[in-house]
Amino acid sequence: MSIILDGETRVLVQGATGAEARRLIPTMQDYGTNIVAGVSPGKGGERVCGVSVYSTVAAALREHEADLSVLFIPARYSRDAALEAIDSGVPAVNVLAEGIPHHDACEVLTRAKEAGTLVIGPNSQGMMSPGKAKVGGTGGEVPDLMFTPGPVGVVSRSGGMGAELSMALTRAGIGQSTYIAIGGDLLVGADFVEILGRFEKDPETECVVMFGEPGTAREDQAAEFIASGGFTKPVVAMIPGEFMENMETPATQSHTGALIERGVGAPSRKKRLLREAGVHVAERFTEIVPLVRKALGKS
Amino acid sequence: MNIHEYQGKELFQKYGVTVPRGRVADTPEEAEAIAKELGGAVVVKAQIHAGGRGKGGGVKLAKDPAEAKQVASQIIGMTLVTHQTGPEGRLVKKVLVEEASDIANELYLSIVLDRATGRPVIMASTEGGMDIEEVAAKTPEKLHKIPVDPAIGIWPSTARRIAYGLGLSGDQVKDGAKFVANLYKFYDEMDCSLLEINPLVQTKDGRVFALDAKVNFDDNALYRHKDVMEMRDIDEEDPLEVEASKYNLNYIKLDGEVACMVNGAGLAMATMDIIKLTGASPANFLDVGGGANQEMVENAFRILMSDKGVKAVLINIFGGILRCDVLAEGVVAAVKNVNVNVPIVIRMEGTNVEQGREILENSGLDFTVGDGMADAAEKVVAALGR
Numbered sequence: 001m002s003i004i005l006d007g008e009t010r011v012l013v014q015g016a017t018g019a020e021a022r023r024l025i026p027t028m029q030d031y032g033t034n035i036v037a038g039v040s041p042g043k044g045g046e047r048v049c050g051v052s053v054y055s056t057v058a059a060a061l062r063e064h065e066a067d068l069s070v071l072f073i074p075a076r077y078s079r080d081a082a083l084e085a086i087d088s089g090v091p092a093v094n095v096l097a098e099g100i101p102h103h104d105a106c107e108v109l110t111r112a113k114e115a116g117t118l119v120i121g122p123n124s125q126g127m128m129s130p131g132k133a134k135v136g137g138t139g140g141e142v143p144d145l146m147f148t149p150g151p152v153g154v155v156s157r158s159g160g161m162g163a164e165l166s167m168a169l170t171r172a173g174i175g176q177s178t179y180i181a182i183g184g185d186l187l188v189g190a191d192f193v194e195i196l197g198r199f200e201k202d203p204e205t206e207c208v209v210m211f212g213e214p215g216t217a218r219e220d221q222a223a224e225f226i227a228s229g230g231f232t233k234p235v236v237a238m239i240p241g242e243f244m245e246n247m248e249t250p251a252t253q254s255h256t257g258a259l260i261e262r263g264v265g266a267p268s269r270k271k272r273l274l275r276e277a278g279v280h281v282a283e284r285f286t287e288i289v290p291l292v293r294k295a296l297g298k299s
Numbered sequence: 300m301n302i303h304e305y306q307g308k309e310l311f312q313k314y315g316v317t318v319p320r321g322r323v324a325d326t327p328e329e330a331e332a333i334a335k336e337l338g339g340a341v342v343v344k345a346q347i348h349a350g351g352r353g354k355g356g357g358v359k360l361a362k363d364p365a366e367a368k369q370v371a372s373q374i375i376g377m378t379l380v381t382h383q384t385g386p387e388g389r390l391v392k393k394v395l396v397e398e399a400s401d402i403a404n405e406l407y408l409s410i411v412l413d414r415a416t417g418r419p420v421i422m423a424s425t426e427g428g429m430d431i432e433e434v435a436a437k438t439p440e441k442l443h444k445i446p447v448d449p450a451i452g453i454w455p456s457t458a459r460r461i462a463y464g465l466g467l468s469g470d471q472v473k474d475g476a477k478f479v480a481n482l483y484k485f486y487d488e489m490d491c492s493l494l495e496i497n498p499l500v501q502t503k504d505g506r507v508f509a510l511d512a513k514v515n516f517d518d519n520a521l522y523r524h525k526d527v528m529e530m531r532d533i534d535e536e537d538p539l540e541v542e543a544s545k546y547n548l549n550y551i552k553l554d555g556e557v558a559c560m561v562n563g564a565g566l567a568m569a570t571m572d573i574i575k576l577t578g579a580s581p582a583n584f585l586d587v588g589g590g591a592n593q594e595m596v597e598n599a600f601r602i603l604m605s606d607k608g609v610k611a612v613l614i615n616i617f618g619g620i621l622r623c624d625v626l627a628e629g630v631v632a633a634v635k636n637v638n639v640n641v642p643i644v645i646r647m648e649g650t651n652v653e654q655g656r657e658i659l660e661n662s663g664l665d666f667t668v669g670d671g672m673a674d675a676a677e678k679v680v681a682a683l684g685r
Contacts, residue, residue, distance in 0.1 A: 076522065101520035102412055103490050106449045109417045125620070137620045140650050146619070158565020163619040164648065184564060187417050213565060216414050240568035243575045284576065285569055285672050 002129035002178040003153070003198040003205070004092065004120070009133060010065055012057070012090060013038045014081045015072035016048050024072070024137060025049045031143055033133040036064040057088040068092040070126070070135045078122060079104035086117045095121035095183070096136050105187040112189060119189025125159025125181040128166075138163060138181060150175015152292060153199040155192060156211035157184050157218070165209060165238075165288055172289045174296070177205040184213065192222035196231040207234045207295045209288060214241035215265040223273035234295035237274050238282040242267040300516045302530045303346045305395040307514040310527075314485040317478060317508035321397030330371030333396040334364040340399040343370045347389040348535045350513075351381030357391065360399060367396060389535070400510070405498035406465045407431055408479070410486045412493075413446065419486065421445045421453075421479070425466040427498035453483050467501070474507045489527070490520035539602055546598040548587060555580025556610040557679055558603040558641075560596070562587050562626075563617060570615045570672070577676040579683060582609045591621065593629035600637040611642045613679040615672065618649030627655035631662040642667065642682035646675035 011028075015021050016038025026049050029035060035051050037060040044055035054060035057069070069085040071078055075097040085093045086108070093112070100122045112119045120127065126136015131149040138159065139146055146167040152174055156162030159181040166179055180195050182188055192210055199205045208231070212219040219239060225231060245266050271281045280291045302310075305323040312318060320337055323346065324330040334341045345357030352358050357379045361367040371394050380388035405428035413420040423443045426434045435442050443464040447453055455476065462475030478499075486494050495513040502508075521528050533541045543550030549564070557579050561567040564586050571581040583606065587599050603609060616626050627647065634643070646669035647655050659666050667682065669675025 075519065099519045101490055101523070102492055102517045103449065103487070103520065106412060106417055106419065110449050113417075140618070140620045141622070142650050145650060156565070158563060160563030160617050160619050161565035161569065164566070164617045167649070186414055187412070211565065213568065238569075240565065240572050243571045243581070244568070284573060 001202050001204040002132060003202050004180065005068065005127045005129045005133050005135060005178065007032050007034060007132040010034055010036045010067045011135060012036060012060060012066040012069040013051065013072060014057070014069055014085065016040050016051060016053050017043045017046060018072055021072035022048060025051065027141060028134055031134045033135060036066055057084050057090065061088055066090050068094065068135070070094040071096055073097060075099040079108055082108045083111055086111050086115050090117065092118040092120070094124060094127060094135055095119060096124055096126060098123045100185065102187060105185060109187060109189055120180060121183040121188060123185040124183040127181065128179040130176050138179065146170060147179065148175040150177065151204060151206035151296065152176045153202070153205040153208040154179040155195045155208065156181055157213045158211055161211045165211060168289050169292060172293070174292060177202060186216065191218050193225045196222060196225060200231050200233065205233065207236065207292060209292060210235060210237045212237060212239040212270060214244055214267050217264055219270035220273050223277040223279065226279060227277040235279040236282060236288060236291045236295060237279050238285065238288060239267040239270045300518055300521060300527065300531060301348045302514055302527065303348065303532065304344065304512060305346055305393070306530045307512040310489070311485065311509060311512065315481040316485055317506070319397040319400055319508055319510065321395055323393050323395050324371060325393055327368045327372035327375065330394055330396050331364045331368035334361065334367035337398050341367050342397050342399050343367055343374060344395045344397065345374045345379050345391040346393040346395055347379055347391055349381050349383035349389060351383055352379065355379050355381040400500060401503040402500050403503045404466070404501040406501065407497050408465065408482065408499045409495040410483060410491070416446060419447045419449055421447060421461060421483065423461045423464045431497065447483070452487060453480060455480065471501065471505060471507055478507055490517045490523060491515060492517045539605060543602050546595060548585065548595065548599055548602065550602060551584040552606065553581055553583050554608065555582045556608055556683060558582045558606065558609040558612045559615065560585055560587060560599055560603065560612065561615045562591050566615060566617055570613065573672055573676045574613065577680045579680045582606055591626060591629065593632045596629045597633035597636055600633050600639060604637060604639060609641060611644065611679050611682045612639065613675060614643065614645040615675065616647045618647070618651065618655070622651040623647050623649050623655030624651045624658060627658040631658060631664060634664055644669050644675050644679040644682060646672055
């Protein structure tokens with residue numbers, strides 16, 4: 001099995017006529033993603049890679065049912081597109097753009113919470129359920145190089161590192177159930193707790209690897225969730241950026257979430273809390289695969 | 300993005316957020332003229348972005364215009380060192396001259412985005428003028444936190460509740476509530492990431508205004524605020540970081556000797572950690588981004604090489620969406636165009652990695668190729684020749 005996304009998931013593509021979507025729709029289709037329709041304002045009636053395009057989400061939903069909408073929409077228009085999907089009743093939205101204004105994200109996430117919509121992102125590289133489906137840029141042009149089906153759930157704030165650690169697992173002969181890039185921004189929808197909760201219920205996920213970052217209390221909350229019995233399978237975690245703790249001015253970086261504020265958000269604190277919750281914490285990237293192997297009982 | 304105090308106060312006035320009477324001056328003569336206009340005693344405040352100005356000698360009281368001119372002549376042109384500027388300090392170019400107020404009470408008011416709930420939160424306290432974290436730790440009951448629904452904003456009753464929370468009474472409740480409502484409007488419309496008024500003062504003659512203001516704008520939203528963008532003062536920023544921002548490179552200068560060129564913020568942080576664990580120090584954070592092309596890599600090399608502390612370069616690339624061969628071609632062309640006179644170690648992984656490595660090997664350039672992150676870090680530390 002997998003979480004959130006599989007071969008049956010009916011996917012809507014917002015911004016379907018844009019260059020990024022035109023480049024990535026074929027890679028998603030080839031991988032098995034069930035794309036049911038596209039949306040681009042003013043482009044209703046067009047077709048992209050065999051997919052019918054509508055001018056509004058509502059128009060698309062009159063002809064098709066959708067479980068998930070993926071937004072190939074530039075940062076400054078993502079608020080509008082996400083709100084349109086939420087208000088039209090799409091149950092899950094994956095926001096890919098990097099650099100969305102914080103106030104926009106705040107409004108989208110508030111509306112999503114009220115409507116009960118699952119938001120993945122913003123600043124997410126997408127999702128992948130190996131052998132079944134992928135959305136977003138995850139996996140690039142040769143997804144089989146990085147991903148293969150198997151028992152490990154992967155969740156990462158960094159899109160690049162989530163893909164890279166999946167590749168390291170694949171090379172070691174260990175497959176993944178689902179990979180979710182939750183997004184590198186300060187404010188994101190689904191957090192580690194939300195994703196861990198879903199992996200807990202997925203019988204095929206035997207172990208989870210989580211890749212965190214400095215800033216926010218997201219890893220602290222995951223540690224609390226695990227410690228309180230919300231997630232009972234083995235977890236391997238890596239949180240880079242301890243080096244930054246000794247710097248006078250906190251580095252902001254392109255992941256706005258990676259802001260170390262007033263002690264909370266420091267990687268050393270996150271790693272301590274996760275260890276106390278029984279998580280296997282990797283200090284170096286190369287330790288991840290051996291730790292996963294051990295967790296799976298394949299030492 | 301940060302702006303100066305005087306700029307923040309100018310913007311505040313447009314929104315009806317009350318501030319002391321005053322203006323900015325570039326010269327002691329101007330400071331004198333402003334003091335004359337204001338009448339009575341004035342405060343002369345150095346305008347730099349860093350905090351702790353008062354302790355560093357950048358804020359002075361003057362009883363008359365002649366003294367205002369005299370203290371302004373001391374402050375303008377001084378290199379002000381505070382706990383936030385670093386030992387090199389900042390050159391003061393302007394001073395804000397304001398009426399000195401008869402303060403009855405110092406209060407605290409701020410609006411921030413709460414990461415945990417994903418909503419703006421207004422924080423109010425009667426304990427202004429001091430370190431608010433201390434208030435939060437020692438007397439949490441004195442710090443009121445009011446979450447706001449971003450889609451709705453605040454109601455007059457919310458603003459009144461906050462005014463009462465600030466300990467205001469009588470006619471000042473109305474002024475205080477108006478202040479809170481206008482400040483929230485400013486936060487909302489101007490895309491602030493943080494607004495902190497510490498202290499918010501209540502004067503003996505019954506006025507309420509912002510004595511100091513910390514205003515941070517969300518960089519992602521600056522495209523909506525051309526007027527704020529024009530307030531940028533690049534003298535307050537690191538010159539190399541200003542250069543990097545022209546090319547959309549995410550660069551932060553550090554003090555180490557190993558320059559890092561990496562695509563992706565997560566990988567960059569992991570790279571910096573492993574350099575440290577291997578026994579050296581990173582010279583910078585640099586994320587060339589997911590769509591790094593030759594031009595970006597070339598510009599990145601120019602910036603890295605203009606840091607005289609750099610003794611070696613570590614390039615760490617993961618071709619997750621972009622292909623390694625495309626990235627390798629960019630790196631080779633960039634190194635040929637930029638004079639790189641220190642050892643370069645490259646670690647590359649991802650789509651088309653074999654073709655990428657071949658391009659590096661056949662380039663005729665002197666690259667050391669690392670096999671994995673740990674190996675690359677060891678090689679770059681070895682290249683430092685220690």
